[in-house]
Amino acid sequence: MNDDVIQLGGKKRNTFMDKVKEILPEGGNLNLCLTCGACSSGCPATGLDGMDPRKFLRMAALGLDQEIAKSDWPWMCTMCQRCIYVCPMSIDIPQLVYNARGLRPREERPKGILGSCDMALRNESTSAMGTAPDDFVFVVEDVLEEYQEAQPEFADMQAPIDKEGAEFFLNQNSREPVTEPDELVPLWKILHLAGADWTYGSAGWAGENYCMFLADNDAWEKVTRTTVNQANKLGVKTFLNTE
Amino acid sequence: MSICLTVKELEARWEKALAATRAAVTQHPRTYRDLKAQAAEIIENPIDINDYFPRVEKLVDQLKAMDPCGHGSIFDIFSARISPSSIWHIKMLRMECRDLLSHLNAFNEWRRRQHHLRMVK
Structure with missing residues (x-):
């Protein structure tokens, strides 16, 4: 005889139903989703993994939290926000997708995104490719020198790093300095021809933030704060986000 | 598909769908009961992969029988949703059936409100 006690749980705690209700506008009726489907019609992830935004929202509304947590679809969503744009009720489906990503234990999230986020936390660069600040400074100076010599019309061009009091703080995707340095130019x-007063930061120069896509709030904040702190330290007035 | 719908238009559609659903239910009460039983069975029991198409075919036939002329009832909308060509993935059948019953519950609540009926337990 099996002596295991069968425990009957209380009322099922439904994370997603609560979230769906939170993002519904006043008087919003989820049954209205049935007759629209505008979110799915414009979504680039519609049909992937047998899912689309309408189904995802319906699953949340039906309390299918476990199925949502198991689905890979939230990781296929690019968070382009077209669904919000077309939704007559402005339902924030990407926010739901973000919460769905957070349901998985961190170590079980997709390896590519996880690895890129961890790499960004390794040093002050916040680079998803793990590029150290010294390497970035070297590449920028090296490429600049090369172009100043090869193209006399740009002999005066500058690519400042940590210039205090500049007008603009510019960030940069890591891919260029690491794999395609010429694309920096x-x-x-x-900026040179426009006469802009700008600078990179030796810290927080990397613009990509995979920790956001990983739904890791603390790491996302750490990466963003590193950049903001560097810009504030230099007394820069405007942050130019190139990502 | 129009992407310029307003909430007001959606509400009008929903009201129209509920009215069309009521007409269908009044006209085909037996099929309505069978349909709900069939959807509940799909939700509650495992289905062999060989039974998938016959089951869906039966379900879609029942949905179409409820609203053969396509008056925009819940049955009409779900007959398109549940057809194998738009379900994307077999695993979604159970979710769609659950969604169907959830909408029929919403319909029942609406109908009760219309008639000022009260559920006596």
């Missing part, structure tokens, strides 16, 4: 040229 076009923006430098535009």
Whole structure:
């Protein structure tokens, strides 16, 4: 005989139903979703993993929290926000997707995003490719020197790092300095010709933030704060986000 | 599909769907009961993969029988939703059936409000 006690739980705690209700506008009726489907029609992730935003929202409304947690679809959503744009009730489905990502234990989240976030936490660069501040400074100076010599019309062009009191603080996706350094230059040229007073930071220069996509709030904040602190330390007036 | 719908338009559609659903239920009470039983069975019991198409076919036939001319009732909307070509994934059948019953519950509540009926337990 099996002596295990069968425990009957109380009322099922429904995280997602509560979340759905929170993001419904006053008087919003979830049954109205049935006749619209505008979110699914414009979603680039519709049909992937057998899911679309309408189904995702309906699953949340029906309290299918476990199924939502198991589904890979929230990781396929690009959070482009087209669904909010077309929804007559302005339901914030990407916010639900973000919460759904947070349901998984951190170590079970997709390895690519997880690894990129962890890499960004390794040093002050906040680079998802793990590039150290010294390497970034070296690449910028090296490429700048090369272009100043090769193109005399840009001999005066600058690519400052940690310039105090500059007008603009510019960030930069890590891919360019690491794999395609020449791609850094076009923006430098535009800023040079526009006469902009700008600077990179040796800390927080990397613009990508995979910790946001990982739904890791603390790490997301840490990466963003590193950049903001560097910009504030330099007394820069405007932050130019290139991502 | 129009993406310029307003909440007011959606509410009007929902009201129209409820009225069309009431007409269908009044006309086909037996099919309505069978349909609900069929959806509940799909939710509660495992289905062999070989039974998937016959089950869905039966369900879609019942939905179409409820609203054969496509008057925009809940049955009409779900007959398109549940058809294998739009369900994306077999695993979604159970969710769609649950959603169908959830909408029929909303319909029943609306109908009770219309008639000022009270549920006596």
